[in-house]
Amino acid sequence: MNSPAFPPSQPAGTPLPDDMAMLRAAAELTRDISTARPALYWPDMLGSASVGYGALAGAILLTGWQAAACAVLAVLALYRALLFIHELTHIHRDALPGFRFAWNSLVGIPLLTPSFMYEGVHTLHHARTRYGTADDPEYLPLALMTPLSLPGFILIALALPFALLFRFAVLVPLGVVIAPLRRLIWARASALSINPAFRRRPPEGLFARMVFWQELGGAAWALALLALSASYGWRPLLTGLCVVSAVALFNQLRTLVAHLWQNEGEQMTVTAQYLDSVNVPPPGIWAELWAPVGLRYHATHHLLPSLPYHALPEAHRRLSQRFGEGSTYAGATYPGLWMLIGRIARSTMRRREARTIAWTPGEA
Template sequence: MTTVASADTRLSSSARQEVADLFGPRPWIYWTDFLLSLTVGYASATIYLSGPFPSSRTVASLVIAVVALYRVSMFMHEIVHFRRGQMRSFSITWNLLAGVPMLIPSFMYESHQDHHNVREYGTRQDGEYLPLCHTGWSGLVVFLGQVFLQPVLVFLRFLLGTPVSALHPRWRQWILQHASSFVINFRYRRTLPADAPRGWWLLLEWCCFLRAALIVVMIVLDIFPPTRGLKIYFLACCTLGLNHLRTLGAHRYTNPGFAVTHEEQFHDSTNIRGGLLTELLCPLGLRYHALHHLLPTLPYHNLSRAHRRLMEQLPESSAYQDAEYPSFASVVSRLMRTIRTREGHHAPDAEGI
């Protein structure tokens, strides 16, 4: 264990030293990227929602809206990695302009920190991990099937869960622990920090309730046709589908459900080369997921530069070199092959997910 820990420390410290000048976020990049993506996404979504479907115009608008709004949503990942007080105006603006309208407030993603915790990564207390290599094809089908279920659950979470949670403190606590995290592992239970900004959470939550209620009211009053609700659902499924597809390539999913070291966490993650399609599928530097797990506070706009530098400066014998894949398809193909060879094997019930 000492040898593993020392190797873990060496990799992290060596990588950190090589990219020490790249940890500072550049606010103008965040603001420009976010506002441009948001404008394109909302404009395209408006055309899609108001036009006849299917038609070439609405289909094209749907594709653009999905890609743009998916990119917008991924800023939530950056926000939860900001240090307390860092980029505060950006976080507030993102939540008000994107988080509330899209029903994805960032407080629902703060559980992401458990995904980086060496005691929680890959265990049942990691909401963003499933032992896909050990659950066979059925586990993969269930994972992909979440794409069609989660938009409904999130909508009901705010439309019904918010007012219900206001009726009793215990109900409120249950909602926050069991129904306030964007996860793929539904057995995850959120731990609430004592210093959590619950007032800010509550404000965002009620804003999301009003947003969800407005959709229902507009359809009930026949201001919008019922098909608009179906269109919104389809847009949400497509956007979430991109994220689930990306998630398939983010890790190797070989952990059966046990706590691992930081280096083992890194080895279970991937860095992916590729072109425009890879960037669209893995926006904001998410193609460098192994690097992100190694150095979580690197801002997204410096990940590509940091990866190139580490590939050049670290020796070929470095564990960092082993995390790179030539394409997204190569990562998923490896996962499929592993599932095929391990069909029928499951993570242990005692410790695993």
């Protein structure tokens, strides 16, 4: 189910006003479920990481179908564990004592994706005046680009783990002694962003201190991986890199369908941002695999960025019950992954056809 990008009374091309009734209801209906629950965060993160690393060990030590099955399980479990980085950017610093340190120690640094690569970046994507503009590090008008941009956007994710290994093992140590390189690495290669024009500002205060320790841990881990592989064989490292490549590919597919990617740089109201985002709620079950940790409710998350992931299903249920079919809230609901990929692909094809028609010279 989905609804038009504009209500029937709203001409296309004009600013979409905020649905104030929806915005007020979103805040009022979720006040009692807005607290992060440690009893859910800790077992979920620790369990996902444990299953992921155990399955990764099986993929390294076993052969044949057993190794392949372990690799698939490792991808799914480590993907879920890794996506808690999204929660770290939104929960209050004091909400889950020790969770950030534990996640970085067990997941972020071992997978060479410490939380500084998302913290201070993802919140810019939620800034009302930045979303969908050139200043949004996590936005590209993918639906308005060329058809070839989509496979390129997806497949580039496969190289991410190898690029991260090079970053931490080579570039970070070199940056310690070459200041211009250190500044370049921070500005261009320290953020999980998709906007190639994004340049990151230098870290400050307590965040700079956190960055230092996470960079140190990532560099030490990357160098240890290379040293151990050179001494005892490369198969474990290559297997791990391939698994993490598959994790990155999964995440890139999820990113591709998290929004409709139809904005061309103008500032958008909160309601317009919501309708440019996507919910894939039940009864479909597969979305919990490709969009775990609450990310199947990405549009609702844009309404309520600080709401913990475990509260999003209930928030969606309450808001759906309040507004029903045909409402603005229902307009961000879609049935599944392939439908959304097809929608974006068709949009790029229409844009190509429009450009072709516009380019075709007139009759002599």
